[in-house]
Amino acid sequence: MESRHVDWLTFLTQWSGEWADAHRHIEELSPDDIAARRGRWLGADPATEADIVAMEGRLGCAMPPSYREFLRVSDGWRHAGRLVWKLAGTREAHWHDDVMGLGEDFDEYWAEEDNPEEVRAQVGLWSRALQLDVESDMTFVLLDPQDVGPDGEWAVRVWASWRADGDPERYPSFAAFMIAMHQEFHRHAPGRDREDGPAFVNGTTLAQDAAVARARTAALRGRHEEAAALLAEARKYGRPYAHELLEQITQLEGSRGYGVLPPYPDNPRFLSEQLPLRAVDLLNSGRPEEDWHYSDPKVFPDTAGAAADIQRAVREGTHRYQPGGAFGEAVHEAREQARWGDTDAAWQILRAAIPSWEPLGPGHIAPMGLLADPLLAPVLTLERRLEILRTPRGGESGPVPAPAGDRNPDGLSWLARPGALRPWQTSVSDYRMVLVEGVAPDELPALLGSEPGTVLSPPLRQWDVTRHHRSGQRVFSTYEDKPLLSVGRAGPAWSFALEQDPSARFDTERFVSPAPTASVGGGRAIVIWHEWRHDTPLFHVSAAEGGTLRYAFTVSAGTLKATIGDVPAELASSALGFDAPDVTGQAEAAARALDAITRIHGVTVPRLALTEGRLHTFESLSWTRPPGPGETYTTSSIS
Known part of the structure; x- marks a missing residue:
């Protein structure tokens, strides 16, 4: 959904119905929430134009467009995500009075000269912002009247005292904030993982799951940019496989912008790809081996031994990616070329075999285990990783990309x-x-x-x-x-x-x-x-x-x-x-x-x-002759 064109009545009605369905088996609800569930409405009555004008007169300025349109449909809101239990309408919104005394410390940090302009622009936020949170878990929702877009929208800044990163999170408009909170509700709704009740299924989940399926097919056909766009949206709603598939695309693109989910033993890629990649991350980070909790039998009783073996092999440089089938045979042949330095020949073997690669389940779209193989990972330059993404595979068809060039110049x-x-x-x-x-x-x-x-x-x-x-x-x-x-x-x-x-x-x-x-x-x-x-x-x-x-x-x-x-x-x-x-x-x-x-x-x-x-x-043997008669030399030792 685009924040510039929100049909507020349709959007809020849909959100309310989804919330009511997700909470229909939850017994411990407040009277207000019980009423919201019964009425399938998280909002309030619409604000009249007179209500909005009175609010703007009280505050001394006109409200930004999307917040104004929201108020015309609902004069306030309940459960804007997980942390804001009540959002202000025309009567509760007020200028933030910085009761926690945050302004002095934040302004001093934000005002530092080496900060980028967007950071320094936050100076004075705590003294000028319009506060929209009424009831929350130590979370402020602030409309910033000095951060105004060309469409007249005020940016929303959300700050929680317990967040480690410190700075408020920015949304370009009130509409963008509400869409993000609807997505946050989906990521944490009761029953989403079938743990707190019946499965969480509605029009939004069905549409996003269909988008994930389309994205996976597009990715296997070599259209990774299209797949990434679909998956990035579905990931915001916490849909199954969206993060996992997007992670594979971003890793091959040379980016880790979406973060890496922890491996799970019930994933078919756990031992063959996920753990080796995490072991490589641990090795490259320089963190102590004790951080490798996957080899703890108390935590992972069924796979701890295999995890310890993987960690040791990655550390020693002896780990081998061993997929099955025709692609596995090509990987073995390519490794033999790479270990004697012929990386171009190794890539040519892999390139020819990519179409024969088969995924290990619905959360798999690329042979990620190559990135953990100590001999083959260096073969996969950025251009070659992109070629993998652009090559149809896993039983799908599509146009074949232009081959990435060789990396080894001829001669000496x-x-x-x-x-x-x-x-x-x-x-x-x-x-x-x-x-x-x-x-x-x-x-x-x-x-x-x-x-x-x-x-x-x-x-x-x-x-x-x-x-x-x-x-x-x-x-x-x-x-x-x-x-x-x-x-x-x-x-x-x-x-x-x-x-x-x-x-x-x-x-x-x-x-x-x-x-x-x-x-x-x-x-x-x-x-x-x-x-x-x-x-x-x-x-x-x-x-x-x-x-x-x-x-x-x-x-x-x-x-x-x-x-x-x-x-x-x-x-x-x-x-x-x-x-x-x-x-x-x-x-x-x-x-x-x-x-x-x-x-x-x-x-x-x-x-x-x-x-x-x-x-x-x-x-090698020494390239220097032994000392002759009368010649002196130096021997040094370290104790």
């Missing part, structure tokens, strides 16, 4: 661009990596592991890598340089192992390229070390084949420092422009070098997986 040169591995930074990122031909990513630890039997970690976020591998490290040596490498596929027949922001600096005298060791199986291996965060930009490449170093070169501050073997012409320092006089030119030269390596070998590394995803990791 993106690594030399500002913010490459740290999107929030404007500088070029430091990294070092090994590219190995003819070896799968899970075979790299056997070639380059720091110790015999080195194995890959579970897929880790970048900030968890050091904590996982060296949580108890207390001794550090300047001669020990064992990179923590994230691994994945680097194109057809190639794998990569890369470390972001190496803790060690490149040292020409001490550096030992791992390329020969990585290529002992007979294929080729390329090592790239790009250092930019220090005062002297450095770019190193070394290549080996069959265990033998073929060539290597190092450029420092635009100067070629060392060359070994026959460097391909495409990588000649002068041809690439490393002798540029400024750091910008040297960065462009590094990008050209990476483009050349891409052309020669057909290699690539995935940006999305390295910047936002999770990859398997391992500790």
Whole structure:
């Protein structure tokens, strides 16, 4: 219902009848409420024009249009929502006298200069407002004569002393306030949840439930904006599934504006989707694990054990979304691609399978469990989540949306661009990596592991890598340089192992390229070390084949420092422009070098997986030779 076009007689008659039906089995009612139930009318007699004119004369101003029209139908009202038991008519409305002394404290807070204009506009509310509440639960209903819209309507401010947020809630007009209170009545009416009496069914509930059904069908056909509008209205009336379905849309849209309802064990999505998503929220919030009351057997005796397992798996990054059917098979296949860094391929698999996805009951319109899967959640960029919403699924049909583009640029040169591995930074990122031909990513630890039997970690976020591998490290040596490498596929027949922001600096005298060791199986291996965060930009490449170093070169501050073997012409320092006089030119030269390596070998590394995803990791052998005779080094320990 639009507040600008309220048929007050129809609206108030409908509200009164619904209230009477909802309370027909309630025995503990006041005499006035019994009379209202019997007469099916919560209001009073209409106010005459003379009554309204007398009121305006008493108050010294004309009343806003919708309040005036309301009075012409009912000179007051009972049960305006849950908290206001009687609303003023022409005789009871009066200027608020601030008996609670709220004005001083509120005005001081509202008047602060850094507050937005709409907050500062409330200054003086307690001394100027027209009070409409006559009987209430510590709740003020105030018409603000200084907050006037272009239609002449005064805003209504509602304040309750027990509300945690403090500021009054604003409605643009008296009509908007009354519509909201009718909706509040619906959300809390006796019998609405079949607990206090017969089911609460009337024309309003039937119309809103039909709207929820239409919204669900629209959502499954890919029309999520249309569905969201219907659900937002039905949610105001507390209709079943409205909040739950709207929550799924807003989460995929990247918003949490409607809040998240607590999971319930009788929901078919409880274990597969709701609890994992709540566990992710808990993990990201930094709150203590004790807040996870879903694993308390006293509260959830049937599901506490499963909830504890879910929490642990989410915390460890091992949780897996496992839907059934053809979509479940696609999820498994996509995860295998994502865990080796090929997030674009993972998305292409998921995209093709979305039409085969099936909901788990009437409160389900999208595969929300993907957002809790540690490998697949990073794959779902905002554009891809919107594509899920726009794709027909669950047995419905409709137009297919234009596909969201790939996120991984081809090749390697993106690594030399500002913010490459740290999107929030404007500088070029430091990294070092090994590219190995003819070896799968899970075979790299056997070639380059720091110790015999080195194995890959579970897929880790970048900030968890050091904590996982060296949580108890207390001794550090300047001669020990064992990179923590994230691994994945680097194109057809190639794998990569890369470390972001190496803790060690490149040292020409001490550096030992791992390329020969990585290529002992007979294929080729390329090592790239790009250092930019220090005062002297450095770019190193070394290549080996069959265990033998073929060539290597190092450029420092635009100067070629060392060359070994026959460097391909495409990588000649002068041809690439490393002798540029400024750091910008040297960065462009590094990008050209990476483009050349891409052309020669057909290699690539995935940006999305390295910047936002999770990859398997391992500790490499040292890239620094042991100290020679007479050389000194430092070892430090933390006690």
